[in-house]
Amino acid sequence: MVRLFTDELNVGYSDRLIVKDLSVHIPDKKITAIIGSNGCGKSTLLKAMTRIISHQTGSIILDGENITKENTKVLAKKMAILPQSPESTSGLTVGELVSFGRFPYQSSFGRLTKKDYEVIDWALEVTRTKEFKFRPVDALSGGQRQRVWIAMALAQETDIIFLDEPTTYLDMAHQLEVLELLQKLNREQERTIVMVLHDLNQAARFADYIVALKEGEIVKAGNCEDVINHHVLRTVFQIDTEIGRDPRTNKPMCVTYNLLKGDS
Template sequence: MVSLSTENLQIGYGDKTIVENLNLQINKGEITTIIGANGCGKSTILKTLARVHSAKSGIVYLDGKMIHKVPTKEIAKKMAVLPQSPEAPNGLTVYELVSFGRSPHQSGFGRLTDNDRKVIDWALEVTGLTSFSAQPVDALSGGQRQRAWIAMAIAQETDLLLLDEPTTYLDMAHQLEILQLLEKLNREQSRTIVMVIHDLNHASRFSHHMVALRSGTIVKEGTADEVMTPDVLKTVFQIDAEIVKDPRTKKPVCLCYDLIEKEQSLDKRRDMNF
């Protein structure tokens, strides 16, 4: 099973440092979610883990090897990546897109084998896209396109899946379907999954391990019970959250919340009126 970790990672763009001294261990065979406010470095960390973005300093280890020294094809056999808002060439069909997931396993002229076709058909089926396989990706709805990209990622058959906001554009039912699919892949095939996700309740429900970030720094990591607390959410999101237990899953749920800054400004205005 593939392992992934970082050592004193510093990440940024140009002169701007976004993440500094990041030491992160992705647990094998678990679902890890990264949560945090917009701009805190979640997607940048995921890109760096996937070697899409280069770190300023520090090391990403894949199976104990420095990832920048691992051949690209070897990485692609171990790690599938779904970026945020990917785009496909005009006219590319759903089947063709999903077939790209088989590229790391092909040799020679890159022709699809019977096994490749079997895996592609399976990926289309579990994402509910079998009937759309001949349609152009750019003719699909936003939610259907997102499912097509997820189908491509799982067709790659890697032990490790990195997904940046995989439920984007999906309605509530399809969000749940995709997350349950990822949960099934984790449970039945022991795939290690790392997700950036905005919905805290989904993160809590489907994670073994959560990592909460603020300004590129880990505020708290651990189980949902350890991370989904009023104090952690106050630090990470500047909100006053009410946390309860989900009666079905027994996981913590953010029932409601208020903005702390708003509350403080209201208190100031009240004081000025006296």
């Protein structure tokens, strides 16, 4: 089943086109990873699909409707996004930040209801951040802050969650902690997860579907076997890879690689 897809999407800034005639289907209730080199259009695609930026031509369809025509609060009840560099949280407590996720459900008075507080506590519980509820966000570690941002996205109660490089600046343990949390949300609550990842082996391990981009176009989209292979990675990253098997998941993994020289 597919609820969300793009059709011949073109996105750019000024006269420079970043995403070009891109048509992609996002599998429902699955984890999708978007990979590609820096500047290939990964973040631009995410921003366009969540209506943070406008697109020039083409369409983005969610539940049979073009998202450009959707009411902002209605759209915010369907999809949430965790950007690559979240805005400053100076002075906010964890509970206050997570409460922002309830904005789509608030009346014109802007007051939190009993249901809002219940959802906030649930989101904190699920992300194991409830003990930090009254602590300043700035006082937390990088991994703790990332889980709090995910809690805010969960408080939106959306079926689809977009994350732009959720493991950036985190050490290996905290990267794994965040990715395992997202996988748990997908498996236990059937959330559709769409995330940009730089680590190919993390993409292979955690994603059900991978979209490989180069210069704003799709080189290959499919399961791990389709994308994490010598030919695709050569085309996308200009690297010569040795592909093995993850002994724990039996999924393909990049064992080592060399940078290709020239046009070879």
